[in-house]
Amino acid sequence: MTAPAGPVRFGTDGIRGPSGAPPLDPETLGKIGAALGIWLEGEGPERKQVLLGDDGRSSAGTIRTALARGLAATETIIVDVGLITTPALAHLVRTGRFTAGIMISASHNPATDNGIKFFNANGAKLSDESEQELEQLIPSMELAGAGEPPIHTRPELVGGYEDYLGNLFMDLDLTGMNIVVDAANGSGSDLAPRILRRFGAEVVTTGCTPDGSNINDGVGALHPQSIIELVREHKAILGICLDGDGDRGIFVDDSGVVRDGDETMLVMALALKAKGMLAKDTVVATIMSNLGLVKACEKHGLHMEITPVGDRHVAEAMRNHGFNLGGEQSGHIIFSSDGALTGDGLFTALQL
Incomplete structure (x- = not known):
């Protein structure tokens, strides 16, 4: 019997920290994977299938294997797409037959760090309530010794995202x-x-x-x-x-x-407003956006909805109130044109 895992807490964008140190050590990661597998049993289909991807850090393989051990212990099918962007992974989860997705990444952090972001079957980041449920499950997970977990490697799946952008x-x-x-x-x-x-x-x-x-x-x-x-x-x-x-x-x-993101949001908002396509003439931004954006929006007759820091909070406000453009000064720009509500740097570039 393994000792209970220490408290695992989700941050503003999943779980993140130095690679190899708790909670990104193999034992805790195994428990996190098992907790996700158990949690998914109450979320819908009997056949659980989780898509994994990563941003290319050298620690990605160790994290992937540890998570997969926990997932496999709950009879979850594991598919790995390899090197992929977070929005591309979210798209594949949403449009494929996946019950969840896990992106192994620490975003803008240095290579010595890593992290994990979770997505539900709709390609959306987990709600605060769902993360709290996982936090409560993780310490109780017990994993017996096991060999290499079965991971289905499918790098060709990324082509589905490329075709999506090509058609859009x-x-x-x-x-x-x-x-x-x-x-x-x-x-x-x-x-x-x-x-x-x-x-x-x-x-x-x-x-x-x-x-x-x-x-x-x-x-x-x-x-x-x-x-x-x-x-x-x-x-x-x-x-x-x-x-x-x-x-x-x-x-x-x-x-x-x-x-930066504030300037990009303004350009997008004005373009959408000119076409009569900016929902409720509103831009959703966080408390980190600068006064210049506020004044520019006022000048052009745009409203602003302000949220806490984090693209997840921007997406939640957009989803709850029917807005279709939001983002952060840091460069997360979120559109709702396809219901994804996930920041995507490349998608934004194509819009520009």
Whole structure:
């Protein structure tokens, strides 16, 4: 019999911390996986199938195996798609036959950290209530010794997300246009350039060579200044800086000016309002958005709904009140065009 696990607490975006240390040690991760499997039994279908993906950190394999041991102990089928962005994983969960999804990522944190984000069958992050239920379950989980858990490796599934974007933006033609992409040496390193080239763009890449230890190392959404010269040199129409798991983006315009999430939200809001498509003429933002956004919204007759920090709170407000645009200054931009309500840096770039 194993000793009870120490308290596991969800943060604003899942569970995160130094790799190998509690709660990201193999024993606790096994209990987390088992707790999820037990919790899913009360959520719907008898056949439980969970999709896993990661942002390329060297610790992802250890975490995946530990989670899978716990899931397998509850007779849950485990499918691993490998390197993938968080929004792409959420899309595949929502459109596939999955009862849940787990993204192994610490987002913008350094490579020595890692984390896990959970998604329900609708591709949405778990509610506070669901996370609390899991927190209560985890300490009581007991795992007997087991061998390697059965994991079905399906990297080709990511093609479903690529086709989704291809169909959604079928009229987009980027032929002959230069775009700079910095994927933070993370989960969008292969996916983002490939999708942009699908639309005909000439893609200049940097920060797209993940080696397991270089994620967010001077690149990506935390360091957009690093691509300014590339944008100017290649006369690019846009520079895209994703974070480690691709759910947010900071952009550099064709003149080399960095545009954060607040500026991107305003551009999107004005475009939607001009088309009569901005629900209730409202933008949902967090308490971190600056006064400039507030004043700009007032100037253009837009309303603002303010939430606590975290894209999950933005999505919840959008879902509860019927808004269709929200985000954070950090670059999480959330649209409800397909009901996903998940931040997606690449989706936002295609909208721009």
